[in-house]
Amino acid sequence: MKLSNGVEWALHCCVTLGQSQNPVSAARLAKLHGIPPAYLAKHLQALSQAGILHSTPGPVGGYALTRPPARISALDVVRAIDGPEPTFRCTEIRKRGPLALPPEECMNACAVSRAMATADAAWRAALEGVTIADLTQDIDADSSGTAMSGVREWLAGAG
Amino acid sequence: MKLSNGVEWALHCCVTLGQSQNPVSAARLAKLHGIPPAYLAKHLQALSQAGILHSTPGPVGGYALTRPPARISALDVVRAIDGPEPTFRCTEIRKRGPLALPPEECMNACAVSRAMATADAAWRAALEGVTIADLTQDIDADSSGTAMSGVREWLAGAG
DNA sequence: GGAACAATACTCGGATAGGCCATGTCCGAGTTTACCCGG
DNA sequence: CCGGGTAAACTCGGACATGGCCTATCCGAGTATTGTTCC
DSSP: OOOOTHHHHHHHHHHHHTTOSSOBOHHHHHHHHTSOHHHHHHHHHHHHHTTSEEEEOSTTOEEEESSOGGGOBHHHHHHHHHOSSOSOOOOOGGGSSTTOOOGGGOSSOOHHHHHHHHHHHHHHHHHHTOBHHHHHHHHHHHTTTOHHHHHHHHHHSOO | OOOOTHHHHHHHHHHHHTTOSSOBOHHHHHHHHTSOHHHHHHHHHHHHHTTSEEEEOSTTOEEEESSOGGGOBHHHHHHHHHOSSOSOOOOOGGGSSTTOOOGGGOSSOOHHHHHHHHHHHHHHHHHHTOBHHHHHHHHHHHTTTOHHHHHHHHHHSOO
């Protein structure tokens, strides 16, 4: 099980976009983070379709957050990039083989599926408790308050 | 992010093996669950290498649990099948781009990586809290106590 | 009858193809900007 | 000098190749059984 690394890019991009009042193009975001522009565009597209970002075309267009960073959770970003499907997909082993259960006894999920779903819920709850604003604050704290000001300065400049 | 469905098979097989005092071959486990025998063998091999199962060759050989079901957690099975790597792999975006941080400021993990690691820890903790014995009991409860006795009967028979 | 030996059948183990999704890239549709021309 | 029109440049959006991992499978190495043969 490996999480798409696009999630990491998307989270960093959301943190960056929270520092800008104007839209920022995919090309500039890619240059700032040192990642492939075309591929990042694909993920930003997904964030736009999920309603997290708002895209504006044109020369001064780009992407901007639709909500304040405090109202965007890491789970929102993960679901937008990686898809809403749960990590575990039950294939209903109960209904196969010589001891297959009849469908009327399979109304509720099997115990294995329930255990995996519980773990998945715990994972999602942890992600839901972290917002883009939290990440921004933590990153700033790690750099003694210089990281975000540097980002704002870079965004204001020509790049 | 999708979890290998081999995890589901491995969990069910561990529950089944907990009901048998004698080794059970991969072919019989596959037939009981209605899954491809050769592919299941690959996963059972992984469980054997992880120290969860003990394999005995020969005509009456097969796989058996190395520990009581109460001492085998779902996390052990997941790690054996899916690998020990965490779901999120930080690519150190901080060190890339025009605002790259110097390595001496990257001693601790970045905030994004920490948040994902926390969620991963929650997921693993939930899996670690569930044992094969718990799953066995839950499955039996779902079927009003008939599932495990049926499995034991089938294993005792010719199959 | 008992024991040793050889043949056998069954088991696991690793090495080997195929399919699907994530990765990486590209070009076209749409829009804002800037410039140029006319009044 | 000012307004309208046009051309251009820049943006996003979806469609198009490529690689790696999961899926699926096979055959060879090793061992307990079993039958046979000899003492």
